[in-house]
Amino acid sequence: MRFKDVFSIIGPGMIGPSSSHTAGAVRLGRVARGLFGEEPKRAEIVFYGSLAATYSGHGTDLAVIAGLLAFDTDDERIPESLELAELAGMKIDFQTSSVPAVHPNTLTIKLSSGSRRSQMTGCSIGGGNIEVIEVNGFDLKFTANYPALIVYHVDRPGVLASLTRLLSDAGVNIGYMDVDRRARLGQAATVIEMDGAIPEKLLSEIKKLTHVKSLNYIDMNGGGPHCDSAL
Structure with a gap:
């Protein structure tokens, strides 16, 4: 390191x-x-x-x-x-x-x-x-030094593009991303570490994306956690 x-x-x-x-x-x-x-x-x-x-x-x-x-x-x-x-x-x-x-x-x-x-x-x-x-069974690596978003979704074309487009349109800079899936076109999870906190409204928009099942958001710098998954 x-x-x-x-x-x-x-x-x-x-x-x-x-x-x-x-x-x-x-x-x-x-x-x-x-x-x-x-x-x-x-x-x-x-x-x-x-x-x-x-x-x-x-x-x-x-x-x-x-x-x-x-x-x-x-x-x-x-x-x-x-x-x-x-x-x-x-x-x-x-x-x-x-x-x-x-x-x-x-x-x-x-x-x-x-x-x-x-x-x-x-x-x-x-x-x-x-x-x-x-x-939760996915091989995802991150440090928690920055706000981190974990999105649980189905492995389908365009899911990550839609997710990153939302973040980009909101002015959120992605510092790191890691993805894992349990099977081709099966259950998947993506972790994204960002340079700044993201608002609740943006989290709600992410949850509405097609094929997104649930998400976790954690900010060790004071932004607080958000969790809507029961795994």
Whole structure:
């Protein structure tokens, strides 16, 4: 990975011993909550690689739950996150896996409330930075450093052209895009990271596009999440 500035190496302001095992884990938890759209009633976290061996001692468990509670990396409540989650009625299950992962600091977060389900896998790649690599069964990569839009749609000609045209007409600049599909002409998902936030009206227009089923929108810089999918 190429670090863009010195703060990418030093890491953000944080509570905890490690930017990789703590600050990055908080951000992964916050992204997972944003994609889910609300505070979950149940959370299952699976740790891989070095996190599987050290998550308790390095406070990664506390950090992930803090993110699910929408805490920031420097929130002084992080050490009490498990107790606060319990008080909020959240059921938590920590697991470890010996399955090889793409990065030593990889975890999967599975969230649910009633019939609503969501799953995300991501990596803490250093300096508090993260990379999401899977969302709800689709291999989608993004960093959450910028506002991110995930559109679930049917794989048909013209879907992406219609989507990007709407963004372009609204003056939204696309910085990054990734697409995955489960089968040719089957279910697909597209993630787009943009240079700026997008308004609710534009999200509504995107949802009306032919072959679009649902979407997630997450802005870690303060724009808040939007979620209309129950996967």
